[in-house]
Amino acid sequence: MAFRRGLARYRLTQLLPILLWVGVLGGIGPPKGPPDLGRLMASVLTALTAVAVSAALGVAAGGALAFSPGGWRWRGPLSMSAALPSVVVGATLLRWLGDACGLSPGIGLVAAGLALLCLPQTVLLAQESFSRCQTTGEAAQALGARPGQAAAAVYGFVRREVAGILLGVAGRALGEAALVVLLAQGLLERGRLALQAGTTLASTLWYLEITGRVRDARTFWPAALLLLLSAVAAGVAAVVAGARQEGRLR
Amino acid sequence: MSAAKISVEKLSLWYGAAQGLKDVSVEIEEHTITAIIGPSGCGKSSFLRTLNRMNDHVPGARISGRVLLDGDDIYARGQDPARLRKRVGMVFQRPNPFPMTIYQNIAYGPRVHGQRSEARLREIVEQSLRRAALWDEVRDKLQKSAFELSGGQQQRLCIARALAVEPEVLLMDEPASALDPVATAKIEELTVSLKENYTMVVVTHNMQQAGRISDRTAFFLSGELIEFGPTRDIFTRPQDRRTEDYVTGRFG
Numbered sequence: 143m144a145f146r147r148g149l150a151r152y153r154l155t156q157l158l159p160i161l162l163w164v165g166v167l168g169g170i171g172p173p174k175g176p177p178d179l180g181r182l183m184a185s186v187l188t189a190l191t192a193v194a195v196s197a198a199l200g201v202a203a204g205g206a207l208a209f210s211p212g213g214w215r216w217r218g219p220l221s222m223s224a225a226l227p228s229v230v231v232g233a234t235l236l237r238w239l240g241d242a243c244g245l246s247p248g249i250g251l252v253a254a255g256l257a258l259l260c261l262p263q264t265v266l267l268a269q270e271s272f273s274r275c276q277t278t279g280e281a282a283q284a285l286g287a288r289p290g291q292a293a294a295a296v297y298g299f300v301r302r303e304v305a306g307i308l309l310g311v312a313g314r315a316l317g318e319a320a321l322v323v324l325l326a327q328g329l330l331e332r333g334r335l336a337l338q339a340g341t342t343l344a345s346t347l348w349y350l351e352i353t354g355r356v357r358d359a360r361t362f363w364p365a366a367l368l369l370l371l372s373a374v375a376a377g378v379a380a381v382v383a384g385a386r387q388e389g390r391l392r
Numbered sequence: 393m394s395a396a397k398i399s400v401e402k403l404s405l406w407y408g409a410a411q412g413l414k415d416v417s418v419e420i421e422e423h424t425i426t427a428i429i430g431p432s433g434c435g436k437s438s439f440l441r442t443l444n445r446m447n448d449h450v451p452g453a454r455i456s457g458r459v460l461l462d463g464d465d466i467y468a469r470g471q472d473p474a475r476l477r478k479r480v481g482m483v484f485q486r487p488n489p490f491p492m493t494i495y496q497n498i499a500y501g502p503r504v505h506g507q508r509s510e511a512r513l514r515e516i517v518e519q520s521l522r523r524a525a526l527w528d529e530v531r532d533k534l535q536k537s538a539f540e541l542s543g544g545q546q547q548r549l550c551i552a553r554a555l556a557v558e559p560e561v562l563l564m565d566e567p568a569s570a571l572d573p574v575a576t577a578k579i580e581e582l583t584v585s586l587k588e589n590y591t592m593v594v595v596t597h598n599m600q601q602a603g604r605i606s607d608r609t610a611f612f613l614s615g616e617l618i619e620f621g622p623t624r625d626i627f628t629r630p631q632d633r634r635t636e637d638y639v640t641g642r643f644g
Contacts, residue, residue: 282504
C-alpha cells in the first residue's frame with residue numbers, strides 16, 4: 143500500500159509541473175526583437191544552475207528527512223511540506239540570479255520555474271532512495287555488521303541512488319532548457335503546442351526513468367542515455383540559435 | 393521433545409509510551425519451525441525483532457523481561473548485538489540485496505566476520521546458494537548484479553546471505569508476502585528443508601502457510617501472546633476463543 147501511495151504521489155507531483163510549465167510559458171511567450179547569443183547562453187546556464195540548486199536542495203532535504211529521528215518509516219506528506227519552503231527560497235534565489243545576469247523577467251521566471259518543478263520530486267525520490275539505504279544498512283546489521291561496516295554496504299547505494307537522481311534531473315533540465323531556448327529565440331514561434339508536447343514527453347521520460355531508477359538499478363544506463371540525448375538536443379538548439387543569429391539560418 | 397533454543401520470559405516492549413508487547417513468555421525448541429500469526433499491529437514483527445535485538449535501532453524502544461539463547465540472556469550487560477546477530481540471522485519482508493554482485497552479497501557476511509580467504513569464501517558462497525536452492529539458477533552469473541534476479545530469487549539470495557554466516561537461528565519476517573505463488577512455494581519448501589539444521593521463527597499473515605510449514609504456532613493479539621502450541625492444535629482445537637475466531641476468519 144505504501145508503494146502505491148508513493149506512486150500516486152509521484153504521479154500527482156508529475157502532473158503539477160506540466161501544468162505549471164504550460165502556465166508559465168503560456169504567460170511569457172517568445173520575446174520580441176532579435177535573438178541574442180549572450181542571452182541564449184545566460185538562459186541555458188541559469189536554467190542549469192536552477193536545476194542543480196534544486197537537485198542539491200532536494201537531495202539534502204530528502205536525506206535529512208530520511209535520517210531524521212523516527213525516519214524509518216515513509217514520511218511523504220512531511221517531505222512535501224518540508225519541500226515547500228525550499229521551493230520558495232530556491233525560486234527566489236534563482237529569480238535574483240536571472241536578474242543579475244541581465245536576463246529578461248521571462249527567462250528568470252522560467253529558471254525559477256525549473257527549480258520549482260524539480261525540487262519536490264527530487265525530495266521525494268531522495269527520501270525514497272535514502273530509505274532504501276537505511277533498509278540496506280539494517281540488513282547488513284542483521285548479518286552482524288557493526289555500524290561502520292554496514293555503512294560500507296550502504297555507500298554503494300548512496301552513490302548509485304544520488305547519481306541516478308542527479309542524472310535524471312540533469313537530463314530533464316537539459317532537455318527542457320533546449321525547448322525553452324528554442325522558444326526564447328523565436329525558433330518555435332508557432333510551436334508553443336510543440337513545446338508543451340515536448341515538455342510533457344521530457345517530463346514523462348524523466349518520471350519513468352527516475353521512478354524506475356529508484357526501484358531497479360538496471361535502469362542506470364538508460365538514464366545516462368537520456369542525459370546524453372538531452373545534451374545533444376541542447377547542443378543542437380544552441381547551434382541552431384547561433385546560426386540563426388549570424389544569419390546563416392532563417 | 394527437543395531442548396529449548398530460545399526462552400522468552402515475561403518480555404514487554406515499549407516504543408516510547410506505547411506498549412508493543414505485554415508479558416510474553418514462550419519457549420522455542422531447537423530445529424523446529426515456529427510460526428507467529430496475528431492481525432496487523434499485534435506485535436508479531438516486534439516480537440521477532442526482540443530475538444536478535446534489531447529493536448535496539450528503533451528510537452525510544454525499550455524492553456523488560458529476558459530473552460535467553462541457549463540459556464544466556466541476550467540483553468544482559470556486556471552482550472554484543474553484532475555477535476548475537478551472527479548467531480540469530482534475519483530475513484526481511486522485502487528482498488533487500490546489497491548493491492553488489494551475487495557473489496559479493498553472499499561473501500559480505502563472512503567477510504564482516506573476518507573471513508579473508510578467497511578460496512574459503514568461494515566454498516561458502518556455493519554452499520550457501522545450494523542450501524538456499526539457488527545455486528543451479530545463478531552458478532553462471534555470480535558476478536552479475538543481484539538486482540538482475542527476479543523477486544523470488546532475490547529473496548532466496550537474502551536467505552543464502554543469512555545462511556553464509558552460519559547462524560543457529562533464522563528469523564523470517566513475512567518472507568514470502570511480497571512474492572507470487574510460485575516463488576512463495578519455493579520459499580516454503582526451502583524453509584522446511586532448512587529445519588534440519590536451523591531453528592526457525594517465521595512471522596506470517598498467511599494461516600495456510602503457517603499450517604503447511606510450522607511445527608508450533610504462536611497467536612498474538614494486541615501485543616499479548618494469546619496461545620502457543622502445536623500448529624495442528626492451534627488450527628483444529630484452539631483453547632482460546634480469540635484464537636478460534638482468528639483462525640476461522642471471524643476477524644483479522
